[in-house]
Ligand SMILES: Nc1ncnc2c1ncn2[C@@H]1O[C@H](COP(=O)(O)OP(=O)(O)OP(=O)(O)O)[C@@H](O)[C@H]1O
Ligand SMILES: [K+]
């Protein structure tokens with residue numbers, strides 16, 4: 001996004017302060033049971049501050065009630081502030097995107113051939129729109145005519161324009177982007193309010209954020225812990241009566257709040273939101289937090305080849321005739337096979353044929369039947385009016401086709417195709433009737449830097465498998481060049497799904513990256529489906545993540561963020577619960593020491609007075625929340641090579657730290673309170 005900011009700005013922080021108060025609304029708070037209990041405690045101590053004798057004779061004095069009330073209020077506000085801060089950056093981004101979405105007028109082409117100006121917000125699925133140089137594309141759609149360079153910086157932040165054209169995997173355009181040169185005629189693919197930009201806005205804004213299953217499980221666990229502590233505190237009342245100790249309400253509430261897991265309760269949603277936000281900073285749109293978390297546990301990554309590992313602009317580079325066929329003939333048949341093929345491959349073949357002197361009279365083909373390319377048949381071509389069938393396609397597909405018609409396979413076909421495949425190119429066999437005349441060499445380029453990134457994935461224990469419709473030899477060449485662990489060649493769409501299902505049945509979590517319409521079912525089947533932004537609308541709709549930079553190794557960053565999210569949540573939960581031990585040692589002796597001098601053995605902290613002990617523990621409990629906000633937002637550091645040792649290290653760090661830090665903190669606060677003669 002064009003105005004991506006890496007830091008929390010002053011505006012975001014001050015807005016978060018305001019939002020922290022707004023979030024005090026009990027209807028909002030109840031979604032977070034732990035903090036809701038703290039809020040209830042805040043209200044009760046507020047009542048006690050106003051009328052100290054409300055629940056029986058007061059022994060502690062109004063000042064103490066007011067102190068407890070204020071600390072509790074800040075505890076709740078700190079938690080709200082953390083969540084508001086995490087939400088802030090997304091809200092700011094959403095505002096910028098909304099400005100991009102300014103209303104434009106669209107030129108709709110009507111059936112009678114006339115043009116009508118219509119506001120972009122009124123465009124419906126199926127409308128045909130013309131967009132000229134310099135104009136903003138009014139909504140999402142697919143190019144049906146033309147080739148243009150598109151400036152997508154409003155959405156991707158990338159300033160270099162990209163080429164989009166009718167047919168194939170590069171035909172989708174996004175509302176809010178701009179035609180930088182030439183013109184396009186597009187078919188509207190979304191209804192008002194459902195465009196990519198709309199989805200992006202509600203995503204970064206967190207409007208549709210749902211708790212992930214992990215988060216729900218943890219929230220439930222924290223709520224159960226809270227219930228248990230409430231029961232413990234309630235049973236303390238008759239116990240203390242028996243011991244002849246007067247326990248006032250404010251102290252009981254203070255004790256309860258100290259014991260329930262307020263630290264993680266306050267930071268839990270901020271951790272989740274910040275994780276989603278970090279994904280966005282990497283120019284990846286995650287449709288759900290669940291997908292980000294799943295990315296943290298991925299075992300296998302399946303990638304499509306063309307358009308994902310390679311740039312995907314396969315261009316015809318050479319026409320090679322088989323023995324006995326002239327260069328002229330293969331050029332002409334290749335041309336015939338592609339005059340009606342609107343895919344980029346098809347157009348590049350026509351272009352090359354024209355360059356080599358191949359010409360045709362268009363009207364000759366007007367009555368021909370077009371056989372469009374499908375990923376299923378892996379062929380395309382024409383049935384000429386005279387009865388001759390022209391076909392081109394994957395070599396094995398054409399071989400099968402020709403054999404079925406009783407044709408013979410030329411001896412040198414294999415050799416020609418293999419030479420192309422070994423160079424990493426895609427060979428397309430060309431046939432007229434049952435006669436194979438030669439091979440078209442489609443060249444493609446592997447995206448740079450993949451090898452190193454796949455090696456990093458390997459170090460994380462993630463296996464990479466390339467899945468392609470191309471032949472085994474081309475696949476092997478590209479697989480070697482890109483550095484994937486394994487490959488599956490001659491794969492049809494259902495084979496891609498089968499490959500994913502097979503891994504899933506072995507209990508593995510699978511990610512899939514792809515760009516084509518034929519990848520869409522596989523993207524939907526995978527636990528994490530990452531679509532290239534350069535890809536088709538169908539792929540982007542099926543995926544649960546979209547990489548705006550169309551970089552297949554972006555998954556690496558998403559995996560790191562996912563792992564970081566899980567580790568951060570685990571670390572802060574450990575810390576929060578470990579904290580209790582210290583608070584227990586601070587508060588329990590303080591409460592009972594007068595009635596039971598034996599408890600002095602437990603009084604290892606030697607705090608100034610019972611009141612000071614309780615207030616110090618409560619203050620520590622409150623200020624630890626803002627102190628941990630940076631960790632919740634940035635995440636615990638994650639290094640790829642040490643996944644297991646990292647977990648042990650974190651449990652030690654946050655578990656042991658969680659026990660020690662509050663001992664030190666509470667003692668310090670006690671010394672300060674005492675030094676200032678506040679208690
Ligand atoms: N326009 C076309 N006409 C005829 N055959 C084609 C055409 N485009 C591609 N093919 C052949 O069909 C095969 C499958 O193409 P497709 O683009 O569906 O591959 P895919 O399954 O998406 O795999 P990947 O994108 O990973 O290469 C190609 O390898 C090629 O041999
Ligand atoms: K607590």
Ligand SMILES: [Mg+2]
Nearest residue numbers: 304306307516
């Ligand atoms: Mg593809």
